[in-house]
Amino acid sequence: MQDSRDLYLRLLGHVRPHWKGFGLTLAATALAAATEPLFPALMKPLLDKGFGQGGNDWLAWLPLAIIGIFLLRGVAGFLASYGMSWVSNRVITDLRQLMFERLMRLPASYFDAHASSVPATRIAYDVNGVAAAATSTLTVLIRDTLSVIGLVAWLLYLNWKLTLISLAVIPLTALVVRAFSKRLRKLSLAAQEGMAQMNEVLQESIRGQKVVKIFGGEAHATSRFSRVNNALRGYGMRQAIAAAAVAPITQIFASVGLAIVVYVAMQQSAGNETTIGGFVSFITAMLLLLAPLKHLADINAPLQRGLAAAESVFRMLDEAAEVDAGTEQLGRARGEIEFAGVGLRYAGAEREALAAIDLRIRPGETVALVGPSGGGKTSLVNLVPRFYHAGSGRIRIDGHDIETLTLGSLRANIAHVGQDVFLFDDTVAANIAYGGKRDASRSEIEAAARAAHALEFIAAMPQGFDTVIGENGSRLSGGQRQRIAIARAILKDAPILILDEATSALDSESERAVQEALETLMKGRTTLVIAHRLSTVEHADRIVVLSHGRISEIGSHAELLATGGLYASLYRLQFAEAD
Template identity: 40%
Template sequence: MAGPMGRMMAGGGPDQRSMDFKNSGKRLVAQFRPERGTIFGLLACVVISVALNVIGPKILGQATDLVFAGIVGRRMPAGASKEQVLDSLRARGQGSVADMLRSTDFTPGQGIDFDAVGRVLLLALGVFLVAGLLMAVATRLVNRAVNRTVYRLREQVQAKLSRLPLSYFDKRQRGEVLSRATNDIDNIGQTLQQSMGQLINAVLTVIGVLVMMFYVSWLLALVALVTVPLSFVVATRVGKRSQPHFVQQWRTTGTLNAHIEEMYTGHTLVKVFGRQEQSAKQFAEQNDELYEAGFKAQFHSGVMQPLMMFVSNLNYVLVAVVGGLRVASGTLSIGDVQAFIQYSRQFSMPLTQIASMANLVQSGVASAERVFELLDAEEQEADPVPGTRPAERRGRVELDHVSFRYDPEKPLIEDLSLTVEPGQTVAIVGPTGAGKTTLVNLLMRFYDVTGGRISLDGVDIRTMSRDDLRAGIGMVLQDTWLFGGTIAENIAYGASREVTRGEIEEAARAAHADRFVRTLPDGYDTVIDDEGTGVSAGEKQLITIARAFLSEPVILVLDEATSSVDTRTEVLIQKAMAKLADGRTSFVIAHRLSTIRDADTILVMENGSIVEQGAHAELLAADGAYARLYQAQFAQAVAEVD
């Protein structure tokens, strides 16, 4: 439902800004600062694990050289030296074979040294085993760092929501805000879980493998690096194409969630007015938009992995060809080439992983920007520290030349002055849009005045903390709010201290809710959901009124609180209110005659100003604005009550 300024569509306003991938990514990384110790441990584990994994192929290459040397040596005549065998091969015209065997450390007449091969393989097994264990520890540390960071991010969002002004929620769809606090944060967590450890491992693997490649053969290392610029171009081009689609995907997700939330909570009205088809059509359109955005995002980012695999295979072919030529020339051993081919795979695989994770990272950063937009939203003015408190809470309210406007260009309340003494009941009436509810919002500091001041017991409410101010005010709105739990728990929600069952029941009796509660199967222990299923609209209102009575307020504010109860029940409530309002100041916004007739003072508002003020009989005799409202709205109600 629209607030004072109306709802803005989820896709409008600041949500349409372009994606700032770099700054949002940096800000997301900065969220890990409290996890520095865990991150250092993670890096240590990954560095050692990567180092061991990088050494592994070199060790396996030694095993290959031992096996090859044994095979070659077994075929050579025993007793001769390696140089003699090579000279003999050249003398027989097999110079190319001699060149190839020059780098092989064989002993003529001696076969494979299985003991040496076994020791090398055991060493390789131990190296890979320790590397695997360290990577498992690193994975555990990643999970810890990510989960704690997302936990803090949720706390930041929750704290931010409590500091945002009412105007923020008036301008946005509820489902869209919920999507940021749930779907987007969940997506950030999943992205970090799936990509953080792998990215660190991939980057360090590239560095480690590159070092070993130059150690084994600088020429082959340069050959392998030929494809790196091509990989970079592919990743950059594809990333730029896919990122806007990820931004649109999560933006559309928020819009769709907002529509679903509104249609679900208002499903009765949707059916009553026969809008199912229109709602389904709107859902289908937004669902199609989400499908298109998601498909394009996944398609463009999905192209990256096959392209990177092609580049990787190209690298593999180049290394194999050049490596084979180096073996034939005797410059490298077969084991070194085998190790280098493994290194080329190890070098290409992390690049492919980084490219394939680009879609995850882009999606996560897109969600992060939406969350950061929420965290950066303008907050309500901070409470003064320390806040001022009235010496004694009596309930005297004074409005001194108050002005207020939702839109700077459209004045609503101008130069309004009013004094309400303790214990008085003030009824506020007037046509829709006159500023009745706005007056209450200003009193509660849901909005701050733009001019003048409001005082409570002689203290400017802007110098009080909001908690102190609202602790002395009990409020019942036209729209009831219940949470999932028992009726007793819902009533006790209004108390600032632990209350007994007897106090809960006494508040319910005062609000005339006790009778219907006891007719329920489990009485006060009856469980209701947040929609109040099982109780009528009027009964829900009685529960919220009982909740307000239990808060023991100095000031009672009822914003058309009796609009959902029948006339007879309202009369009973007004009698109870008269008793409970003794010594308390009451502000009542209502259209029912009983409320207005019982008020000490009736304020008639038009266009943000008080045009008439007085008791019921006085205002009727004046034959002004109140009399016109009375004739238009209350005459039928008088007939019903009388």
């Protein structure tokens, strides 16, 4: 666990931009706290001189003073509460924005290592606890600390001996709070992890609901959810026990102190060392002191939950962003790609995913990457846009080492169409004109759709290009989704194109339409095609066969068949299966 003090100071750093509103809130809080000792202070003259005494006309103002005190406290309390909500919501908004911006700049390796529920939970859930720790708990701390100081000052003024007896309970209270703090922090961290697990189960069950239903997985899914749900309940109850125990233990100590004070005060009264008004004022102040002391004791639970949430939030904010050390702007590339001695090993992997890859691709050339599963095809193409970094060797585009290029200029030259097309829950037009092309005109969008052979089915949709297609294009067929993705790539007009199994999951009719769209897209572009279905790459300029992370063969379709190597074996095997 991180140091609580450093964690809290870092939290306050996110409050600093809103210091004016926060300062006014604290001023209102301080004003409300300052009224706390005024009421017991009025009790002494009221009892000593206000009853059965004559010639004290000024005491007639005491009832109005009481109203004034509570009116002032009410107004100050309202301003403090409103101001703290304003600051808290601004902090939540700022942190969520920072976390999302960090999420967008995290490398692909982060998403490989973490389920999508982890960052989603941190952004949507954990931030709320952080804001409470940074703002609300600080307000309570300041308000009740000032109340305690004011009341203790009045108690010392009235009777220092009784006050010292009263203060003896404070060290005992501090020990109780400290004992429960670490447990609350650990339980809060565990609860946050449990919430992330619950979100993961929810997301998988919702996205995979068809698989759940067709394979009769309802009971299994329900059982998984029940486990994480009950674990979360257990964490919550253990937190509740730890938090609830603090207040009664504190109050027991306080009651013992109060009993001793009453006994000593009775002795002092017998010896005429105190007046009735002084005693009642003292007891009133002591009773008023119990509430802020209880609040200060209770503040530990939300504070520890907030610090646990802060630890989770800052862990994400501290994740290393994608390395973008390049300083050179590429401009529009010709499309020459060169792999020189390239090797790649993923973190924690036993063997290299790629080794000694030497390959030069000419501008405008179509190169197909084929081979057994796990051979390194996807790993190779993922190095081009720098989703991963080569462990050895160099990759050059038009003679420029890609590590020297800025990520923005590099990726501006690359378009990608994969088997698992991702579309946004937005209109057809917004999905085609996405990212850097969001300002494209409707005529440009229509031209891209026409080139992708998508115009016909788009025109038949209820609102045409303005039709919302649902989550990940759920209202479209597989072939339609592919053609929307192709239209997006056509509109981008990048000189380098990566096609990753773009037609493998389609039926024959859809594949024919998509293949025609792809042929339009590939014209004049350097194209890397990954394909398991070898019949789709027969017309590639060159075919590169990858096996165990190494290049096994390179040549045209006819050359590789004539060689009789791995490609020929794979080709014969596929056609034998087709027969």
